[in-house]
Amino acid sequence: MVKIRLKRAGRKKLPVYQIVASDARSPRDGKFLEVIGTYQPTAKPHAVTLKKDRVEYWMGVGAQPTATVRSLIRTTGLLHELRLKSRGRSEAEITVEMEQWQASKVERSKKRLVVKSRRRQAKKEAEAKAAAGSEA
Incomplete structure (x- = not known):
């Protein structure tokens, strides 16, 4: 099963996360399939960048986002847009x-x-x- 989740990067006490598509069995900062965005929680306001076409692709083939990533995708509006597309x-x-x-x-x-x-x-x-x- 493929998960869309956060992979920690950055330095000590200054995290930057990559949003990646990875196998659910691989460790948090381990092997991944593709980087599809970034999340900077220390920026004011929080900075989220996504490759919308790649997120749409991975969710289309059955990748499941974690709860945190789902909320980040929701804040960008992409989840609403994908729902509208699925409704035709x-x-x-x-x-x-x-x-x-x-x-x-x-x-x-x-x-x-x-x-x-x-x-x-x-x-x-x-x-x-x-x-x-x-x-x-």
Whole structure:
């Protein structure tokens, strides 16, 4: 069975992962069939690059992505695109759907930033209140 998984590269405390197609029996950093992308978790925001045609090929022949790689593929939108292709949608429909997906992704990230800023503000207010209470 072929798995699509992460292979660690980079140096100590600064990991860079290659997304590879490999036999499920081979070790994590061992023999692999093909490099199909990279993942840099230390970049802000995380950097994921994929060879979309090769990911599509390997998943088409039955390769199973690990949970982590599946989530990385999902964040790029490729998983949604492959699902649309498997349902027989035309290229025009797929491009329209992917533009909508990108817009919703931007909207979700904006909402997340608003929630984060509210939490930070509430935490600052709580700390200020606690500091004022301890002084009195």
